[in-house]
Amino acid sequence: MKNIRIFITFSLIIIIMQLVGCQKDDSRIPQTNDGNTDYYLRNYAYDELYKDGVFDEDMSTPAYKRTKVYPTKNTVYSFFASWKRSYINENRTISTYPLCRDPLCSHTKLPCISYAALTSDSVIEANGKLYLLISGDDEKKNKFIEYDTSSGKYTVIGEFVNGGQLIARLGRFVYFYVIRIDGHTDSGMQLSTLLLHRYDIAEKSLEKIGERNSKESFLQAAGHAGYIYYIDVYYNLCRCDVNFQNVVELVSNKNVITYEVIYDKIFYLTKESGNDYGILYSLDIDNKISEELYDEVTWFCIYNNKLYYSKYSPVEAFDWDFPQTGEDGKRVIKNKMIIIMNGNTIYSIDLDKAGKKVGNPLPMCEKLTEEGCYLGETFAVYDGYVFTHLKESYSDGAKKGMLTGVTAISIADGQINRLESEYVIFS
């Protein structure tokens, strides 16, 4: 079954960017603009965060989030052009379905969850419920919703004037921000504030916990062992408490692009702007000592006490016809070689040996290259599979395109499972 969709992914990204940044007036919703920045929030003990053992750690580390794959106890959610849910079966096969559970649904109108979530590329899960920020036209509005995966129904928890972003989950709390438009400068630049919100799943209560300058955004946030970790807008690695206060910069002035927290250690990758690679470090949080593990690293993730990383080793994959701006400023389609910076190879090593020895290349990578399939820039490992946006050459007559999408590759035998894919051809 061939499903040709052109530009969809690219246009979706643009739509998401516009929705986050766009101003949407709705006089029916009161807008708080009290300028109040002091929030007296009570502290929560560690046991309260993970209340009665009901709330576990959020599994979505930055490697998963960047790959747009969200593993939970028995389901892997993924987003490419739309949301999918996948199950790894006992016989090591993968079954994939749309997020919406109604087999008769066309997924083109509310209250279908696949349709509602089409403009949201992140999701937070807790105990079989999904939390999403959806935004869109007048009917959809900007809403924070809870989707019950067993009943297939969602509940609106909060409704907002503007859109925003999910941040992370820490135990029983889901964090997100929505944007408040404060006006414009004389030069027409939009002034806005991030309104931090926290939803308490245990108490079913939503509260605003603070305001931040819109320039102080949070990248790759993840809740872990009582703290929220994130990369700030200056690419420092920070962590804060349950109230998003008492911020500590754990790594400063090093351009951190991704990280993983394992017990009392943080593994992080730095990358100078313009570079395709950087240095992978480990940091002992308590004694603040950073150790360099590997250089020229393009990406990494950790799963089950194993480190998986890729090294800078550019290879020419295949050429495709890609739109570029010609000398006269007009859009022209030009043939261009796709360079894979990671050498189409992932190395793995036990975490306790990381930095002491070079990792072993995963044998499945050689098979991928033989089949003309190439790993995406980012990847994440879960339950014996590498998840990545696999790229493969595709042609339609004389036109050269690419087959890409979210793919799970079996580490054991290199079997390729396309959870969602698109043929991208420009003309």
Ligand SMILES: [Zn+2]
């Ligand atoms: Zn549907």
